[in-house]
Amino acid sequence: xxxxxxxxxxxxxxxxxxxxxxxxxxxxxxxxxxxxxxxxxxxxxxxxxxxxxxxxxxxxxxxxxxxxxxxxxxxxxxxxxxxxxxxxxxxxxxxxxxxxxxxxxxxxxxxxxxxxxxxxxxxxxxxxxxxxxxxxxxxxxxxxxxxxxxxxxxxxxxxxxxxxxxxxxxxxxxxxxxxxxxx
Amino acid sequence: xxxxxxxxxxxxxxxxxxxxxxxxxxxxxxxxxxxxxxxxxxxxxxxxxxxxxxxxxxxxxxxxxxxxxxxxxxxxxxxxxxxxxxxxxxxxxxxxxxxxxxxxxxxxxxxxxxxxxxxxxxxxxxxxxxxxxxxxxxxxxxxxxxxxxxxxxxxxxxxxxxxxxxxxxxxxxxxxxxxxxxxxxxxxxxxxxxxxxxxxxxxxxxxxxxxxxxxxxxxxxxxxxxxxxxxxxxxxxxxxxxxxxxxxxxxxxxxxxxxxxxxxxxxxxxxxxxxxxxxxxxxxxxxxxxxxxxxxxxxxxxxxxxxxxxxxxxxxxxxxxxxxxxxxxxxxxxxxxxxxxxxxxxxxxxxxxxxxxxxxxxxxxxxxxxxxxxxxxxxxxxxxxxxxxxxxxxxxxxxxxxxxxxxxxxxxxxxxxxxxxxxxxxxxxxxxxxxxxxxxxxxxxxxxxxxxxxxxxxxxxxxxxxxxxxxxxxxxxxxxxxxxxxxxxxxxxxxxxxxxxxx
Numbered sequence: 062x063x064x065x066x067x068x069x070x071x072x073x074x075x076x077x078x079x080x081x082x083x084x085x086x087x088x089x090x091x092x093x094x095x096x097x098x099x100x101x102x103x104x105x106x107x108x109x110x111x112x113x114x115x116x117x118x119x120x121x122x123x124x125x126x127x128x129x130x131x132x133x134x135x136x137x138x139x140x141x142x143x144x145x146x147x148x149x150x151x152x153x154x155x156x157x158x159x160x161x162x163x164x165x166x167x168x169x170x171x172x173x174x175x176x177x178x179x180x181x182x183x184x185x186x187x188x189x190x191x192x193x194x195x196x197x198x199x200x201x202x203x204x205x206x207x208x209x210x211x212x213x214x215x216x217x218x219x220x221x222x223x224x225x226x227x228x229x230x231x232x233x234x235x236x237x238x239x240x241x242x243x244x
Numbered sequence: 245x246x247x248x249x250x251x252x253x254x255x256x257x258x259x260x261x262x263x264x265x266x267x268x269x270x271x272x273x274x275x276x277x278x279x280x281x282x283x284x285x286x287x288x289x290x291x292x293x294x295x296x297x298x299x300x301x302x303x304x305x306x307x308x309x310x311x312x313x314x315x316x317x318x319x320x321x322x323x324x325x326x327x328x329x330x331x332x333x334x335x336x337x338x339x340x341x342x343x344x345x346x347x348x349x350x351x352x353x354x355x356x357x358x359x360x361x362x363x364x365x366x367x368x369x370x371x372x373x374x375x376x377x378x379x380x381x382x383x384x385x386x387x388x389x390x391x392x393x394x395x396x397x398x399x400x401x402x403x404x405x406x407x408x409x410x411x412x413x414x415x416x417x418x419x420x421x422x423x424x425x426x427x428x429x430x431x432x433x434x435x436x437x438x439x440x441x442x443x444x445x446x447x448x449x450x451x452x453x454x455x456x457x458x459x460x461x462x463x464x465x466x467x468x469x470x471x472x473x474x475x476x477x478x479x480x481x482x483x484x485x486x487x488x489x490x491x492x493x494x495x496x497x498x499x500x501x502x503x504x505x506x507x508x509x510x511x512x513x514x515x516x517x518x519x520x521x522x523x524x525x526x527x528x529x530x531x532x533x534x535x536x537x538x539x540x541x542x543x544x545x546x547x548x549x550x551x552x553x554x555x556x557x558x559x560x561x562x563x564x565x566x567x568x569x570x571x572x573x574x575x576x577x578x579x580x581x582x583x584x585x586x587x588x589x590x591x592x593x594x595x596x597x598x599x600x601x602x603x604x605x606x607x608x609x610x611x612x613x614x615x616x617x618x619x620x621x622x623x624x625x626x627x628x629x630x631x632x633x634x635x636x637x638x639x640x641x642x643x644x645x646x647x648x649x650x651x652x653x654x655x656x657x658x659x660x661x662x663x664x665x666x667x668x669x670x671x672x673x674x675x676x677x678x679x680x681x682x683x684x685x686x687x688x689x690x691x692x693x694x695x696x697x698x699x700x701x702x703x704x705x706x707x708x709x710x711x712x713x714x715x716x717x718x719x720x721x722x723x724x725x726x727x728x729x730x731x732x733x734x735x736x737x738x739x740x741x742x743x744x745x746x747x
Contacts, residue, residue: 080274084267093257105260114273179252198246199253230245 069126072117080117087130088113091137097195098141100184108144112137134200135210138192145188175233182232183225190225193218578608578626 063071063079065086071079091112096105116133123132183191189211196207204222208215607625625632 077271081267081271084270088262088266089260092262093260096260097253097257102260106266109262109266110270110273113270117274176248176252176255179248180256183249183252194249195253198249199257226245229249233245233248 065129066126069120069123069129072120073123073126083129084113087133091133094134094137094195094200095141095144097199098138098188098192099145104144105141108137108140112140115140138196138210142188142192145191178232179229182229186225186228190221190228193221194225194229197222578624 063082065083068079068082068086072083088109092105092109095108095112096102099105099108112133115136116129120129123129183194186194192211193207196202196210197204202210204215204218208218211218607623610622610624612622
């Protein structure tokens with residue numbers, strides 16, 4: 062098995078089997094990130110394909126092969142954000158009625174229910190906040206790196222994250238207040 | 245909570261799988277033209293060509309009927325175009341006729357096999373269509389691209405639902421409205437093409453208020469499609485006039501997926517039908533399938549209403565900004581309220597674009613649009629022996645208060661107040677009433693509008709200041725209104741300056 066940087070170098074020379082190697086290495090992670098940002102498996106599938114397409118078509122521009130994963134992630138996040146905005150705007154208001162709310166949880170909700178509630182809450186966050194939550198909590202990226210990736214000041218990232226946390230906490234605390242349990 | 249968020253995201257991420265065929269699909273996608281310099285130049289040329297043709301159409305023809313069109317473009321890009329009026333457009337909502345524009349691309353092209361539109365053409369068509377949509381003002385639809393010798397033929401349809409009221413800036417993509425007949429059981433049509441490489445149909449253009457596509461019709465037109473080459477028109481009606489729901493698979497080029505899906509979706513809903521829509525990526529395109537059903541008598545009656553015939557429909561994409569909502573409980577029956585909206589809204593300039601049959605919860609959902617492409621949604625739900633109506637008004641233009649839309653809603657409220665069955669408002673509602681109602685969030689609404697500052701005296705007797713906040717992405721959109729004792733309303737801009745005496 063070739064190391065990733067070698068696969069990237071070969072890709073840059075047009076070696077198709079290396080494309081495939083890189084694809085299998087990163088496909089799931091790319092799709093996971095896309096899914097967490099867009100909340101839609103079908104869209105995530107499309108984004109995964111598009112991200113790899115863009116990456117492979119421009120891979121010769123990548124100077125440092127070791128940076129491939131981060132570069133691919135950047136492409137993915139950019140595509141996912143764009144798709145997420147478009148998806149959000151395309152959905153008619155009437156389609157938004159199905160979002161889970163604390164009041165729609167059963168009175169004795171268990172942890173799985175609350176996870177669903179939290180996932181629903183994450184999905185209902187504004188795109189920027191949702192993206193930051195995914196990058197911070199799922200991809201474990203430092204704030205400075207997120208700021209760099211999104212092209213915004215670090216303070217903005219902090220602000221988005223803070224607002225997201227506040228919103229999510231409100232969801233959970235409302236549920237706790239209703240049920241008196243622990244979340 | 246951090247741990248909980250992490251675990252939740254991880255749990256959701258675990259639901260993601262990558263199929264064994266993903267790589268083959270990816271490889272097929274990578275096989276699309278990308279490194280071929282000729283193809284790339286052609287794509288660029290098509291983009292420039294479309295832009296030039298669009299600008300030329302607007303500047304030189306001015307959408308007047310008749311006449312010839314000449315488009316001047318730089319020498320390295322398509323140099324010249326001229327055309328004659330094609331078929332007059334019969335739809336009353338389209339004021340200008342279609343035109344054919346002949347453009348020489350200035351580059352050698354490969355003529356596709358006779359009777360087939362090539363994949364490159366399909367892609368170019370999608371790109372050009374999107375280009376036209378994004379730049380034309382008023383919107384133009386690129387209906388078809390075909391090859392005649394060394395020339396591409398672009399077929400545009402100007403779409404002018406209301407030129408005088410057209411606003412600049414971001415807008416919704418219009419759906420082409422190319423033809424309408426009233427004497428047959430046909431209420432819509434779509435333009436479809438054939439992918440010469442795969443033999444699959446694709447679609448870029450649809451018109452409003454269509455019945456469900458029927459495979460029988462596809463078969464009926466198959467020969468003509470192949471013989472004619474390029475795109476053609478498919479009339480969506482069963483030969484026997486029936487509206488039996490069927491499944492249809494339509495091939496949509498990747499480049500046109502956004503427009504295509506939205507159009508089909510809206511097309512089907514525009515007929516008052518309920519459709520399950522799914523799509524999946526196959527090779528370099530997307531197969532979109534629609535399962536159409538007329539499961540509810542209401543849907544049947546909606547589809548039979550003349551209102552639905554030939555009305556233009558617009559995809560609800562690009563809803564980018566303001567949205568207001570209000571809820572009412574009324575004593576009328578669901579049928580009465582439904583009937584009221586269906587008959588009265590058009591009088592205020594609102595066209596029905598989506599009608600969803602009654603759900604299991606007893607809710608009917610209707611969506612209307614006006615000429616300014618604002619959207620009003622109405623959810624009618626049976627509740628406590630009466631009916632609850634939730635109105636939502638979405639403004640299509642970013643950052644611009646849409647007064648005509650507001651005025652239409654205003655009229656609507658005024659009308660509602662005159663109806664004795666509307667118990668909640670025994671008197672004429674003022675905008676304060678409206679604002680207070682707007683403060684309520686639609687359950688589960690993703691982009692809520694909050695009624696932030698209820699009322700604050702301004703030092704003038706009985707004047708109130710009302711602040712509405714709509715959360716949107718990273719920024720909040722705030723509207724400030726001043727409401728007078730007689731319902732007068734002044735809309736203020738963000739700095740607090742008075743903008744418009746509203747009533």
